[in-house]
Amino acid sequence: MINLIINGLPVSVEEGATLLEAARFLGFPIPTLCYIDGLSPYGACRLCVVEIGEGPKAKLVTACTYPAEEGLKVRTASSRVIKARKMILELLLASCPQSKTIQDLAAAHGVRRQRFRQEYEDCILCGLCVRMCEEQMMAKAIGFRGRGQNRSVGTPFDIQSDICRLCGGCMYICPACQLRCTYTEPEKAVCGGCENLSPPCLEKEQFDDMMCYMDPCVACEITKD
Amino acid sequence: MKRLRSIEDFESLQSRIMTDHDAAVPTIVIPAGTCCQASGANDLIRVAKRELLDKKLTDTVRLRITGCQGFCQMEPSVLVEPRGTFYPKVGMKTMARIVEYVARDEVLADELFMSPDTGEQIERQEDIPFFRNQVRTILSRNEKIDPLFIYDYINNQGYSTLAKVFKMADPDWVINEVKVAGLRGRGGAGFPTGLKWEFLANQANGHGKFLVCNADEGDPGAYMDRSVLEGNPHGVIEGMIIGAYATGATGGVIYVRNEYPLAIKHLIIALRQAREVGLLGENILGTGFSFDINLVKGAGAFVCGEETALIRSIEGKTGEPRQRPPFPVQKGIEGKPTAINNVETWANIPIIIEKGAHEFAKIGTENNSGTKIFSLVGKAKYTGLVEVPMGTTIKRIVYEIGGGPVGDARIKAVQTGGPSGGCIPADLFDIPVDYDSLSKAGSIMGSGGMIVMDDNTCMVDIAKYFMNFLKDESCGKCFTCRKGTQRMYEILDDISQGHGTLEQLQLLEELAQVVKDTTMCGLGQTASNPVLSTLRYFREEYLAHIQDQRCPSGVCRALITYSINEKCKGCQLCLDACQQDAISGKKKELHFIDQSKCIKCGACKSVCKLDAIDVV
Numbered sequence: 001m002i003n004l005i006i007n008g009l010p011v012s013v014e015e016g017a018t019l020l021e022a023a024r025f026l027g028f029p030i031p032t033l034c035y036i037d038g039l040s041p042y043g044a045c046r047l048c049v050v051e052i053g054e055g056p057k058a059k060l061v062t063a064c065t066y067p068a069e070e071g072l073k074v075r076t077a078s079s080r081v082i083k084a085r086k087m088i089l090e091l092l093l094a095s096c097p098q099s100k101t102i103q104d105l106a107a108a109h110g111v112r113r114q115r116f117r118q119e120y121e122d123c124i125l126c127g128l129c130v131r132m133c134e135e136q137m138m139a140k141a142i143g144f145r146g147r148g149q150n151r152s153v154g155t156p157f158d159i160q161s162d163i164c165r166l167c168g169g170c171m172y173i174c175p176a177c178q179l180r181c182t183y184t185e186p187e188k189a190v191c192g193g194c195e196n197l198s199p200p201c202l203e204k205e206q207f208d209d210m211m212c213y214m215d216p217c218v219a220c221e222i223t224k225d
Numbered sequence: 226m227k228r229l230r231s232i233e234d235f236e237s238l239q240s241r242i243m244t245d246h247d248a249a250v251p252t253i254v255i256p257a258g259t260c261c262q263a264s265g266a267n268d269l270i271r272v273a274k275r276e277l278l279d280k281k282l283t284d285t286v287r288l289r290i291t292g293c294q295g296f297c298q299m300e301p302s303v304l305v306e307p308r309g310t311f312y313p314k315v316g317m318k319t320m321a322r323i324v325e326y327v328a329r330d331e332v333l334a335d336e337l338f339m340s341p342d343t344g345e346q347i348e349r350q351e352d353i354p355f356f357r358n359q360v361r362t363i364l365s366r367n368e369k370i371d372p373l374f375i376y377d378y379i380n381n382q383g384y385s386t387l388a389k390v391f392k393m394a395d396p397d398w399v400i401n402e403v404k405v406a407g408l409r410g411r412g413g414a415g416f417p418t419g420l421k422w423e424f425l426a427n428q429a430n431g432h433g434k435f436l437v438c439n440a441d442e443g444d445p446g447a448y449m450d451r452s453v454l455e456g457n458p459h460g461v462i463e464g465m466i467i468g469a470y471a472t473g474a475t476g477g478v479i480y481v482r483n484e485y486p487l488a489i490k491h492l493i494i495a496l497r498q499a500r501e502v503g504l505l506g507e508n509i510l511g512t513g514f515s516f517d518i519n520l521v522k523g524a525g526a527f528v529c530g531e532e533t534a535l536i537r538s539i540e541g542k543t544g545e546p547r548q549r550p551p552f553p554v555q556k557g558i559e560g561k562p563t564a565i566n567n568v569e570t571w572a573n574i575p576i577i578i579e580k581g582a583h584e585f586a587k588i589g590t591e592n593n594s595g596t597k598i599f600s601l602v603g604k605a606k607y608t609g610l611v612e613v614p615m616g617t618t619i620k621r622i623v624y625e626i627g628g629g630p631v632g633d634a635r636i637k638a639v640q641t642g643g644p645s646g647g648c649i650p651a652d653l654f655d656i657p658v659d660y661d662s663l664s665k666a667g668s669i670m671g672s673g674g675m676i677v678m679d680d681n682t683c684m685v686d687i688a689k690y691f692m693n694f695l696k697d698e699s700c701g702k703c704f705t706c707r708k709g710t711q712r713m714y715e716i717l718d719d720i721s722q723g724h725g726t727l728e729q730l731q732l733l734e735e736l737a738q739v740v741k742d743t744t745m746c747g748l749g750q751t752a753s754n755p756v757l758s759t760l761r762y763f764r765e766e767y768l769a770h771i772q773d774q775r776c777p778s779g780v781c782r783a784l785i786t787y788s789i790n791e792k793c794k795g796c797q798l799c800l801d802a803c804q805q806d807a808i809s810g811k812k813k814e815l816h817f818i819d820q821s822k823c824i825k826c827g828a829c830k831s832v833c834k835l836d837a838i839d840v841v
Contacts (some may be wrong), residue, residue: 010507015306018289033736042702043702043703044702044703044704044746045704046703046704046705046743049742049743059742060742060743062548062743062745065547065548065745066548067548067550067551069550082738082740083735084739084743087705087736087739088704088705088739089742091490091704091705091709091712091736092704094712095708096707103441115729115732116712116715116732117715122572122705125701125707126704127702135494137232143700144543145698146701147387147528147544147697147700147701148695148696148700148701148707148710149696149697149701149707149711150697150700151700151701151707159350161573213308
């Protein structure tokens, strides 16, 4: 067992546990976006930063990826942490304002405006879909491409992948609403995030055994009326 | 080549080579690194070879083609040994004359380097101020060795330190020597090399350990590692074998970027020769110790210089950093313990063993021993590779070695450490260049890039340039690094266009701090340094852009206008130079610039001899 101190409270966790698991064991809330139980931690969104160490050596690390170390002193809500989280949320809102998840997180942290030029990029490259596809669906159909500002998620060469089973797992897990189904008439779509991608249910005729994970599907309901 | 089967074999070979070599034979040394070839060294080699053959001088005059010597401003240059005569900027015709004069053992006086201050001619290389003020322990080997011939390296004491280490037969002694020498990693972070090796040596050797040479040099304007690899690949290889012997590593990797074709070529040849001679591979020199080095070519992503990203790249995955701990020395390539050192660090190892740790520790300052190579570029009179002891002041590097500013401009700042570094203003030029002082001043040592800036450089523009580089080269994994650099660029662009506000400046500062705090790898954590350091020392330039809508250095195009003052004599030079037809005026009359047509390229200012063009 490893003993560490979180916000002044001692806690012992098993070797290999992350700071996030240790903090949640004690009940300290740490906001997360790219972390979901069942998928390996990736540390892309940086929302779960906590402060470790003391004095000039104190630094921020992501709780979801940093392993618990013996005697480590962790602060989950120091002013430095809060300041960083608010800035991250501002950045998230500036790129993906229409995501309910992000809006909720921002509201919970008292972030009511963002000061950057507003963009509607949708995808925040949190990598949940990539990990979902690889780890839970065992498909590895999509992955990251490019680097820096040209980084994006997709299949190799943008060709419909043979490995993809059109399970929709990527859409299900997406916090930014980018891949949500709009059925056959994108103009009637409710969330409107994803005309640029071909949703699997468009090809429903070709796959009669396919299940739509959205039950009831908003788009289907609209077409029924 | 005969394979050497014992240390005695090697020593007899070395003494035979050294007695056969007559140092008194006049030798023409032509440096032909990438930079030298670009300025025409290949032509000189052709001319020299032809002249030597035509005049039947092949027995009396030797020709040696080496790596870059460092004085890149004066390339293509020629050095004549044993006199040490240095000829700068040699043309093809001059080359033929040099051969003639060397054969007669005379000096071609009118082609020598001329001191611009005193106007006197300097014959010997070591008397030229650029070389005189350096301590060239690593770079001086470049001019003595033809990198394509392993015997040339052995002739210059090469691999004798390896033999010394094998004779000592005590790995702990080697680690202790490196620790006592106080060598710190030359890649930028300055982690003590001896300590890293000790960690690696203490790791259980279950499935093998790796040593990596990081030659993924990506900073704009920095090329120290390239020159060392091109000029002296065996020095790096020898350092790695010694390191492997000390730490018990079983495999070595040299990770070099594909943009360095000449370095790759020289490395491949050097590795093959070392294997043939029996200095690499199974049972090295009959000691029973085995170690081999593989060459891995990187695709040239800046982030792959970060060690965890480099490991992933070697494994064949996307170059993306991962969380440390576990550190590479615990879990590296394929989960095996791995120690990664920079090219220059490896090149220092044979020097430490040769000189002795205590002698090495005397160079430089306390905690910062040894020499460091900087690539001095930008607005200095003499640019090139400069090797100085750690702790040398910036002033000495810029003014005594670099020769100070070009023309009558005033040097404003020096940017150290590449995109992750910061700008140090001229009034702090007395600080010594070492890891600790530079980071206190808000910059970093980095791998050794040093860009000199004068008052024609706009600091907002510099910050914008580096942010543009970083937003493209961030791996994109951490949201704050990817989006943070993009947003910082966006704000800097606004400021340079004159749309900036004081609120944006405040936001820029906040954002830079958060990016520094919350990213995972060293590159992300230092990505805001260009912004933070320019804001710290040159805030008034930012304010001039925002409040006065003015670029004090006359660089940001949206904020400057070109106009012609009454000094104009109507010579029409500018009129001819203007590609936009924006300048009008009759001969011998005052000219006029049409602002609606002017694209602010500055062509008119550069041709005007009367200083008649104002930039406001």
